[in-house]
Amino acid sequence: xxxxxxxxxQVANMRRSLFDQGYLDDQFIQLEDLQxxxxxxxVEEVVTLYYNDSARLIQNIEQALFNRPIDFGKLxxxxxxxxxxxxxxxxxxxxxECQQFRVYCIAGNADGCSxxxxxxxxxxxxxxxKLQTYFQLVSQAGQAESx
Amino acid sequence: xNVSEKTVRGDGTNNSATRNRVSVLVVDDDPxxxxxxxxxxxxxxxxxxxxxxxxxxVNLHQMGASYNLVFMDMDMPVMDGLQATRKxxxxxxxxxxxxxxSRNFGSDIQDFLQAGLNYCxxxxxxxxxxxxxxxxxxxxx
Numbered sequence: 001x002x003x004x005x006x007x008x009x010q011v012a013n014m015r016r017s018l019f020d021q022g023y024l025d026d027q028f029i030q031l032e033d034l035q036x037x038x039x040x041x042x043v044e045e046v047v048t049l050y051y052n053d054s055a056r057l058i059q060n061i062e063q064a065l066f067n068r069p070i071d072f073g074k075l076x077x078x079x080x081x082x083x084x085x086x087x088x089x090x091x092x093x094x095x096x097e098c099q100q101f102r103v104y105c106i107a108g109n110a111d112g113c114s115x116x117x118x119x120x121x122x123x124x125x126x127x128x129x130k131l132q133t134y135f136q137l138v139s140q141a142g143q144a145e146s147x
Numbered sequence: 148x149n150v151s152e153k154t155v156r157g158d159g160t161n162n163s164a165t166r167n168r169v170s171v172l173v174v175d176d177d178p179x180x181x182x183x184x185x186x187x188x189x190x191x192x193x194x195x196x197x198x199x200x201x202x203x204x205v206n207l208h209q210m211g212a213s214y215n216l217v218f219m220d221m222d223m224p225v226m227d228g229l230q231a232t233r234k235x236x237x238x239x240x241x242x243x244x245x246x247x248x249s250r251n252f253g254s255d256i257q258d259f260l261q262a263g264l265n266y267c268x269x270x271x272x273x274x275x276x277x278x279x280x281x282x283x284x285x286x287x288x
Contacts, residue, residue, distance in 0.1 A: 042186065050179045060252045065193060080222065081177065084249045088180045088271055 004144040011137045018134065023127050028090030040142075044135045050089045051128055057082040058121070065114060075113065076105045086124075093123040167283055167287040170194045170213075173245070174204040174231065175220040183216065184272050191277065200224055201231025208235060214242055215284045218272065221259055229262040236263035243284055247272065 018024045028043075035042040057078060064075045083098035097120040104112030166223040171193045173184045178199070185195045195265040196214070200223040217235075232244055246259045246267035256267050268276050 030271070030273065031183065034183070034190055036190075039186070046179060048180055049182060053178050077222070080249070084270060085177050085179050087249065088177070088183055127287075 004141070004147075007137065007141040007144045011134070011141050014130075014137055016132050020094055023089045025092040026090065027087060027093075031089065036099060044138075047089055047131055047135075050085060050091075054082060054085055054124075057085065058124070061117060063118060065110075068111075070110050072105050072108050072113075076102055090131060091124075091127055094120060094127060097123055099146060159194070168192065168194045169212070169215045169281055169288075171197070172196050172198060172204060172207065172212075172214040172217045174198045174201060174217065174223070174228070175222075176200050176223040180220075180270070185253065187272055191274065191281065193283065194279070201226030201228055201234075204231050205234050205237075205238075207240060208240055216280065217242055217244045219244055221246060221250060221255070222242050229259055232259070232262040232264055243280065243287075245280060 009039055019028075031043045032048055039045075060078045061075065061082065064071060064078055076088040079098055079101050083102070086098060097116055101113055101116040101120060104116055158214055169192075171188050171281065173188065173195060174197075175181045175184065176199050177185060181197045181199070185197055187196045195214075196207070196212075198207060201219070202225045204217065204219070205226065219228040219232055223231075226234075228248075232246070235242075235244065243265045246256070247270055248256065248259065248266040248267060249270045250256065259267055266280065
């Protein structure tokens with residue numbers, strides 16, 4: 001029972017820190033609200049789906065940034081899609097960087113876009129690592145409870 | 148993950164509306180958003196089908212499917228939300244069509260509304276945003 005409480009506490013702490021440090025916003029809570037006994041891993045599945053699908057969008061953006069001349073209209077469209085997808089899972093820092101990217105895009109600032117895109121990829125990867133750790137903890141908590 | 152994307156039987160049988168359940172079509176090219184919206188609407192007791200672009204949505208209707216409510220994303224490949232909405236209205240589809248967008252510009256939303264939407268809302272769908280729409284659909288059923 002002690003172990004269960006300990007793991008549960010770790011889960012709660014990690015979850016709180018993800019919000020406090022600005023990695024996640026309220027949209028993540030909406031996903032949690034949709035999780036139930038019929039779909040106990042809904043949040044993890046949606047996050048996995050997001051990372052699997054958004055890899056394609058990241059590639060598109062990378063290619064669009066590489067092309068000369070840069071088609072800022074297309075770049076903005078890709079980033080709009082990526083921002084929307086990121087927002088849907090509550091990826092707050094990623095979303096903020098996407099918004100900055102679009103400002104540079106509208107201004108036709110290629111350097112600004114490139115720099116911000118590196119930032120986006122960092123935040124994207126960082127969130128992925130943190131959520132992977134979080135879901136592992138959640139899984140451990142579930143196993144501890146049923147033991 | 149079991150995300151069922153029902154197909155319409157070629158015999159034109161309406162496989163979507165069942166008694167006392169509101170049938171909804173979610174049209175969005177983003178699989179993450181489709182999944183979330185489907186789960187949200189299902190949790191509210193609706194029968195949900197999905198389409199990944201405007202052309203699919205039009206095809207479903209052409210094959211005889213009907214819905215009480217359609218949530219239509221604005222920006223989609225193949226056929227976007229504006230074109231799909233115009234086509235559905237030209238086909239005589241009177242279903243409530245609600246545009247869903249993350250775009251901020253009033254002119255974009257105005258264009259979308261003028262394509263034939265009943266309403267336009269900002270992503271993401273939430274229970275608070277959906278409930279009044281469902282209320283209106285049920286009153287008109």
